[in-house]
Amino acid sequence: MKASELQFLSFIEPKGQFSIPIYQRTYSWTKDQCKQLWNDVIKVSKDDSVKGHFIGSIVYVADDIYQHSSVPEMVVIDGQQRLTTLSLFLSALSKVIDEKEKESEITSEEINDDYLFNRLKKGEEKYKLILTHKDKDTFINLIEGRDPPKECSSQIVENHNFFLEKIRNSEISLDQIYKGISKLMIVHISLHKNSDDPQLIFESLNSTGLKLSQADLIRNYVLMGLETELQKKIYHDYWYPMEQRFATMEDSKYFDRFMRDYLTVKTGQLPNIGQVYESFKRYWVTVK
Numbered sequence: 001m002k003a004s005e006l007q008f009l010s011f012i013e014p015k016g017q018f019s020i021p022i023y024q025r026t027y028s029w030t031k032d033q034c035k036q037l038w039n040d041v042i043k044v045s046k047d048d049s050v051k052g053h054f055i056g057s058i059v060y061v062a063d064d065i066y067q068h069s070s071v072p073e074m075v076v077i078d079g080q081q082r083l084t085t086l087s088l089f090l091s092a093l094s095k096v097i098d099e100k101e102k103e104s105e106i107t108s109e110e111i112n113d114d115y116l117f118n119r120l121k122k123g124e125e126k127y128k129l130i131l132t133h134k135d136k137d138t139f140i141n142l143i144e145g146r147d148p149p150k151e152c153s154s155q156i157v158e159n160h161n162f163f164l165e166k167i168r169n170s171e172i173s174l175d176q177i178y179k180g181i182s183k184l185m186i187v188h189i190s191l192h193k194n195s196d197d198p199q200l201i202f203e204s205l206n207s208t209g210l211k212l213s214q215a216d217l218i219r220n221y222v223l224m225g226l227e228t229e230l231q232k233k234i235y236h237d238y239w240y241p242m243e244q245r246f247a248t249m250e251d252s253k254y255f256d257r258f259m260r261d262y263l264t265v266k267t268g269q270l271p272n273i274g275q276v277y278e279s280f281k282r283y284w285v286t287v288k
Contacts, residue, residue: 045180
C-alpha cells in the first residue's frame with residue numbers, strides 16, 4: 001500500500017482511467033454535499049493564506065490484472081462520490097467558460113483535456129472516469145455536452161445543474177473558482193491486489209461520508225474479491241434483480257431486513273439489524 005497527499009487536480013491530470021467496479025453502489029451525493037463542496041471552494045479561493053484544503057481520500061487498486069487497454073486503469077475502492085462530484089464541478093466550469101466567452105487564465109479545452117478526457121483516445125478509453133450502470137451513460141452525456149439519456153441518473157443531472165447554476169451566478173470570477181478547486185487536497189492510497197486486502201481497508205473507511213447499508217456492505221464483501229467478469233455475471237444474474245425489487249421502496253432498510261430474514265432462515269438465529277453484515281461474514285465462511 002502506498003499513500004501520499006496531493007492536489008486533486010494533479011492527481012487526475014495524468015493519462016489514465018478511474019473505473020467504478022460493479023459492486024459499488026450508484027452515485028448518491030445529494031445537493032447538501034454539493035453545497036458544502038461549493039462553499040469550501042469559494043472560501044479557499046478568497047483566502048490567499050490557505051495553500052490547501054483537505055477533502056478526503058481516494059483508494060484504488062492499480063494492478064496488471066485490471067489492464068485491458070493502453071490507458072492505465074485504477075479501480076476505485078473508496079472515494080467515488082467526491083471523485084464524481086468534482087468531475088461534475090469541472091465539467092460545469094468548462095461549459096460556463098464557453099458560455100461567457102470571456103478571456104480567462106484557464107480554458108474549457110484545458111479543463112477537458114487535463115481532467116475529464118484522455119486526449120487522442122477513442123471509445124471508453126477517452127474518459128478519465130467510468131461509472132457503473134446508468135450513471136455511466138448519464139455522466140458521459142453530460143461531460144460531452146449532450147442531453148442525458150431517457151432513463152438517466154437523476155442525482156448526477158441534478159448535481160451537474162447545481163454547479164452550473166452556482167458558477168453562472170457567482171460573484172467571483174471563473175479564474176477564482178478554478179483557483180479554489182486547485183487548492184483541494186486528497187490523500188490517494190494505491191493498493192496492490194496481491195499484498196493488500198481492499199475489503200479490510202474499505203471497511204475501515206466506511207465510517208466517513210454517506211454510510212453504507214448492511215446490504216451494500218454484503219454486496220461489496222461478496223463481489224470485491226472476484227475477477228471482473230465473474231463480478232459482473234453474479235451481480236447482473238443475482239444481486240441486481242434483488243436490488244430492483246427493493247428500488248421502489250423509499251427506505252433502504254427493507255433490503256437490510258430481507259438479508260436479516262435470509263440469514264435467520266439459513267442459520268436459525270436472528271441477527272441484530274445493525275449487525276447483519278457481521279453475521280453474514282460469519283455465515284459466508286461456513287458455506288464457501
